Amino acid sequence: MSVHSSPVASEPRGELASRIVAMPANINPSGDIFGGWIMSVMDVSGGITAARIAAGRVVTVAVSRMVFMQPVKVGDVVCCYTALNRTGRSSITLDVEVWVLRHGQEPRFKVTEAEIVYVAVDAAGRPRPVSAETAPR
Ligand SMILES: CC(C)(COP(=O)(O)OP(=O)(O)OC[C@H]1O[C@@H](n2cnc3c(N)ncnc32)[C@H](O)[C@@H]1OP(=O)(O)O)[C@@H](O)C(=O)NCCC(=O)NCCS
Incomplete structure (x- = not known):
C-alpha cells in the first residue's frame, strides 16, 4: 500500500x-x-519520554517502521508525539509521530512516524x- 493511500489518523497519538x-x-x-534531521528530532524527543519512564539514562537500540509520508518545509512547526507501546525488563518501545503546522498554522498533519526502542x-x-514505579505496564 502506498504511504499516500494509508489511512491517516486526524489526531496525534500520545504526548x-x-x-x-x-x-x-x-x-x-x-x-x-x-x-536525517527529522530522524534526529524523533530520536531526541523519544529519548525525553523514555528517560522519564526509565527514571534515568537511556540509549537508543533500534528504530523500525520509519515512514516519511509528506515533506517538511522550512518554517514548519515540527511537533513530535510519543506513545508508549510496551516496556520489557530494560527496554521501552515508543511510537513516535511527527506532525507539522505549516508556518505554524492549522491544519496539523502527520508527516513521519516510527517505532523506537530505548534501553535503560x-x-x-x-x-x-x-x-516498576515509573513505568506504566
Ligand atoms: C542497548 C545495549 C546497552 C543493549 O545491550 P545488550 O548486551 O544487547 O543487552 P541485552 O541483550 O540485555 O538487551 C537489553 C534490552 O535491549 C533489547 N534489545 C537489544 N537489541 C535489540 C534490538 N535490535 N531491537 C530491539 N530491542 C533490542 C533486548 O530485547 C532487551 O530488552 P528487555 O530487557 O526489555 O528484554 C547495547 O546494545 C548498546 O550499548 N548499544 C548502543 C546504544 C547506543 O549507543 N545508541 C546510540 C546510537 S548513536
Missing part, C-alpha cells in the same frame, strides 16, 4: 514531547527538510531494569 521550527540550515538539495542503562552503559 507532545517536543516542538521546533524547521530552519533553512536543515534543508536537502531539493529545498525540503533533510530526513546504568552509568557504565549496561542494561538496567526499568523501574
Whole structure:
C-alpha cells in the first residue's frame, strides 16, 4: 500500500514531547527538510519520554517502521508525539509521530512516524531494569 493511500489518523497519538521550527540550515538539495534531521528530532524527543519512564539514562537500540509520508518545509512547526507501546525488563518501545503546522498554522498533519526502542542503562552503559514505579505496564 502506498504511504499516500494509508489511512491517516486526524489526531496525534500520545504526548507532545517536543516542538521546533524547521530552519533553512536543515534543508536537502531539493529545498525540503533533510530526513536525517527529522530522524534526529524523533530520536531526541523519544529519548525525553523514555528517560522519564526509565527514571534515568537511556540509549537508543533500534528504530523500525520509519515512514516519511509528506515533506517538511522550512518554517514548519515540527511537533513530535510519543506513545508508549510496551516496556520489557530494560527496554521501552515508543511510537513516535511527527506532525507539522505549516508556518505554524492549522491544519496539523502527520508527516513521519516510527517505532523506537530505548534501553535503560546504568552509568557504565549496561542494561538496567526499568523501574516498576515509573513505568506504566
Ligand atoms: C542497548 C545495549 C546497552 C543493549 O545491550 P545488550 O548486551 O544487547 O543487552 P541485552 O541483550 O540485555 O538487551 C537489553 C534490552 O535491549 C533489547 N534489545 C537489544 N537489541 C535489540 C534490538 N535490535 N531491537 C530491539 N530491542 C533490542 C533486548 O530485547 C532487551 O530488552 P528487555 O530487557 O526489555 O528484554 C547495547 O546494545 C548498546 O550499548 N548499544 C548502543 C546504544 C547506543 O549507543 N545508541 C546510540 C546510537 S548513536
